[in-house]
Amino acid sequence: MNTGWSDEALVAKARAGSDAAFMRLVQRHEAALRGFLRRSLGGSAAEAEDVAQEVFLAAWSRLGDLKDAGRVRAWLCGMGWRKAQDRMRTRRRDVARDGAWLEIAEATPGLSAEDRLAVAQAMGELSEVQRACITLCLVEGWSHGEASQALDLPLGTVKSYVERGRARLLAALGGSHDA
Amino acid sequence: MTPEQKLSALLSAAARPEPQGFAFSALLAQRIARRRALYRLLALVPLAAAAASVLWTLDSVLKHQTVETGTFEPLAPGLLALVLALATAFGGRLLARVIARR
Numbered sequence: 001m002n003t004g005w006s007d008e009a010l011v012a013k014a015r016a017g018s019d020a021a022f023m024r025l026v027q028r029h030e031a032a033l034r035g036f037l038r039r040s041l042g043g044s045a046a047e048a049e050d051v052a053q054e055v056f057l058a059a060w061s062r063l064g065d066l067k068d069a070g071r072v073r074a075w076l077c078g079m080g081w082r083k084a085q086d087r088m089r090t091r092r093r094d095v096a097r098d099g100a101w102l103e104i105a106e107a108t109p110g111l112s113a114e115d116r117l118a119v120a121q122a123m124g125e126l127s128e129v130q131r132a133c134i135t136l137c138l139v140e141g142w143s144h145g146e147a148s149q150a151l152d153l154p155l156g157t158v159k160s161y162v163e164r165g166r167a168r169l170l171a172a173l174g175g176s177h178d179a
Numbered sequence: 180m181t182p183e184q185k186l187s188a189l190l191s192a193a194a195r196p197e198p199q200g201f202a203f204s205a206l207l208a209q210r211i212a213r214r215r216a217l218y219r220l221l222a223l224v225p226l227a228a229a230a231a232s233v234l235w236t237l238d239s240v241l242k243h244q245t246v247e248t249g250t251f252e253p254l255a256p257g258l259l260a261l262v263l264a265l266a267t268a269f270g271g272r273l274l275a276r277v278i279a280r281r
Contacts, residue, residue, distance in 0.1 A: 019212075
């Protein structure tokens with residue numbers, strides 16, 4: 001199969017019934033989706049993988065609902081976020097530290113052990129939606145508008161969450177906490 | 180390192196993509212195949228209902244025509260039921276095609 005096809009072309013083929021085209025879309029976006037879910041859920045890789053499986057199964061069934069075939073990743077992340085919210089509602093979040101961010105901090109050169117724990121603690125104290133905003137805007141580099149659409153939140157709310165989250169992380173790393 | 184530099188390093192580390200999950204894709208393909216099979220099975224339900232309806236109609240028409248009257252003349256209600264059953268069958272087939280494409 002031609003791997004150079006655009007998302008639009010693959011979506012068109014998948015809508016026509018091609019499983020191969022759909023699986024190509026999966027291979028293209030699954031790592032990003034799992035990463036987003038893992039950082040948003042703050043849990044294990046296995047949990048993010050479970051949710052990602054549900055997202056792709058739903059996407060396979062509802063491919064006809066996708067309005068802009070060029071924005072598959074945003075569509076998948078939006079669905080992932082809604083499923084992640086369902087998942088978070090059903091489990092009691094009593095972890096004081098965010099496991100996913102602790103791993104990220106451990107893989108970051110230049111951070112002391114105290115910094116790593118402080119980052120994980122700070123992320124653990126943020127709300128799920130704040131973590132999702134930080135993941136999309138600060139890590140993945142999405143615009144506030146794109147994150148607002150994917151997460152179904154007002155633009156101002158996304159901007160505020162990102163700024164406050166950034167300030168919280170900076171404070172955890174020894175910076176000022178004035179946002 | 181300043182806190183800003185530490186934060187930049189942290190966000191760069193977080194931006195590293197997750198490794199490609201081949202097992203993930205394989206499991207998903209399996210689940211999709213299973214769901215497609217289920218949808219196809221469900222799509223057969225209207226066809227089965229239509230087939231049962233056709234057989235039931237034919238059975239009553241033939242019984243009435245041959246056993247009770249001894250003749251074989253088409254009956255309007257029987258034909259109507261037959262047409263309805265055939266319409267259901269075609270509708271079911273159409274539905275099956277739509278579902279099978281998903």
